[in-house]
Amino acid sequence: MNRIRVIELAGSHYEMGWSHGVRFRDEIHMFTEERVQLSQDPNWTGHNLSRESVLALAEACVAEHQAYAPDLMEELQGMADTTGLSLAELVINNGFTDFIDVVYNVANTAVPANSPSLVSDNCTAFLVPNERSAEGKGYFGQTWDMHASATPYVILIRGKPDERPEFLTFTITGCVGMIGMNSAGITVGINNLMSTDGQIGVTWPFVVRKILQQDNIDDALACIIGAKLAGAHNYMLMDRHGAGYEVEAMSTSRHVRELGEDTIAHTNHCLIQENLRVSRDRPQASTESSHRRLERARELLERESLDIDDLMALTRDDVAICTRPQPPMDVESCGAAIMRPATGDFWSVWGLPDENDYEHFTI
Numbered sequence: 517m518n519r520i521r522v523i524e525l526a527g528s529h530y531e532m533g534w535s536h537g538v539r540f541r542d543e544i545h546m547f548t549e550e551r552v553q554l555s556q557d558p559n560w561t562g563h564n565l566s567r568e569s570v571l572a573l574a575e576a577c578v579a580e581h582q583a584y585a586p587d588l589m590e591e592l593q594g595m596a597d598t599t600g601l602s603l604a605e606l607v608i609n610n611g612f613t614d615f616i617d618v619v620y621n622v623a624n625t626a627v628p629a630n631s632p633s634l635v636s637d638n639c640t641a642f643l644v645p646n647e648r649s650a651e652g653k654g655y656f657g658q659t660w661d662m663h664a665s666a667t668p669y670v671i672l673i674r675g676k677p678d679e680r681p682e683f684l685t686f687t688i689t690g691c692v693g694m695i696g697m698n699s700a701g702i703t704v705g706i707n708n709l710m711s712t713d714g715q716i717g718v719t720w721p722f723v724v725r726k727i728l729q730q731d732n733i734d735d736a737l738a739c740i741i742g743a744k745l746a747g748a749h750n751y752m753l754m755d756r757h758g759a760g761y762e763v764e765a766m767s768t769s770r771h772v773r774e775l776g777e778d779t780i781a782h783t784n785h786c787l788i789q790e791n792l793r794v795s796r797d798r799p800q801a802s803t804e805s806s807h808r809r810l811e812r813a814r815e816l817l818e819r820e821s822l823d824i825d826d827l828m829a830l831t832r833d834d835v836a837i838c839t840r841p842q843p844p845m846d847v848e849s850c851g852a853a854i855m856r857p858a859t860g861d862f863w864s865v866w867g868l869p870d871e872n873d874y875e876h877f878t879i
Contacts, residue, residue: 520686520851520866520875526676529587533594536690540671541599544690547669548601548609555608561619562629573618574604576716580744581607584718585726588692595690609690611719613637613708614747617767620796621714635784635802637661638839638847639707640809641750642817642830643780646758646858650823654758654775657827657854658695658705659869660686664841667850670866672877683728684862684879686853693725699879700731701756701857707782710796711748713767720749733759737772740765748795750782756857764788766795779822781813802845805836812836824863827854832870840868 523539525532537544552571558564582589592606601609608615620629638661646654660670669688676682685696697703704727706720723743730736733755740751745767754760760775764786771788773780784806786795798806816830816837831852832838841848854863854874862877 518866518872520864521671523671524674528678529591530594533591534598537595537598540689543669544599547690548605551608551612555619559634560632561616562632563619563623565623571604574607577607578603580717581722585722588722588725591692610721614719617711617714617747621712631797633799634845635798637708637784638805640813640837641705641707641752641782642813643752643760643775644822645775645777647777648779648822650821653856653858654754655827655856656703656705656752656754659831659849659852661839661847661849664846664848667867670851672864680729684877686864692721694721695853696728697855697862698728702730702736703754703855703857705752706749708784709748709750709786711766711794712796713794714747715767717744717746719746737761754857764791766791779817783810808836828874838870
């Protein structure tokens with residue numbers, strides 16, 4: 517069995533970033549370089565840009581990150597100081613899928629962007645309310661699907677920041693957090709969308725980590741609503757009482773849906789009419805996959821009483837959800853996470869969920 521690597525980070529944000537960088541310096545370099553190069557590729561961004569142009573856009577985003585989450589940027593600074601990478605390079609490492617939206621819409625505006633032929637996301641996410649849980653305690657869960665080359669970099673961080681809630685986050689080396697839950701029961705996950713309204717702004721991992729600094733769901737929701745978002749993502753929130761929200765968020769518009777007594781599932785296409793007007797066209801195979809996975813997830817969530825085994829089985833579904841790499845996009849399910857905020861239970865799996873065992877953690 518392939519086990520997920522767990523790293524414990526504690527202390528000030530700078531100390532946490534420094535420790536992260538020391539532990540994974542070489543991997544952070546390799547993964548960051550790959551993402552910087554992809555950001556120059558018109559097949560991913562619609563523009564053929566130089567490295568200097570890409571980094572200039574990322575540098576413009578640095579100031580927005582510092583205004584939004586200065587303590588988290590101290591964490592990134594610690595990582596930069598120990599790896600020798602710039603903050604701009606690490607912003608691309610962290611928020612690549614948002615940064616692609618920025619490059620598409622902002623770069624070289626005199627030349628319209630071509631429609632990119634490659635995408636790297638097939639995530640399937642879901643919320644299960646208390647009323648539909650076998651234990652009467654709600655769940656959040658998702659697969660994390662990305663280009664297959666990302667799988668070796670997947671880790672789990674157990675964070676103990678000074679004067680902030682402890683947290684667990686499923687993430688990759690060099691990234692401050694992607695999917696997680698904190699000791700106050702605040703839980704967050706995401707799935708990527710593609711927009712035409714990308715802007716110089718804040719990338720989604722910093723929104724996730726800022727959410728994990730909160731002790732109530734209203735403040736967690738405000739972290740999304742009040743952010744100047746660089747790109748498009750769908751966010752899902754839940755607290756230990758079972759309250760939850762889905763926020764389909766584009767850079768310039770967002771739609772909030774409160775969790776009721778029915779399950780919610782989302783994949784990688786917009787479901788809100790207002791957001792469709794700024795939604796970027798996907799390659800046909802990606803669009804078909806997103807619709808197929810959403811239909812399958814809804815089908816698997818139809819049961820009146822769902823337990824952890826049902827939800828693990830959903831992430832392992834070989835009909836549509838558990839994704840194996842196929843050219844030209846080579847996207848796979850690099851892992852998955854399921855959380856029960858009421859009890860602090862966190863289940864995570866490294867790599868393809870149907871080939872590896874979930875591991876259980878608590879916070």
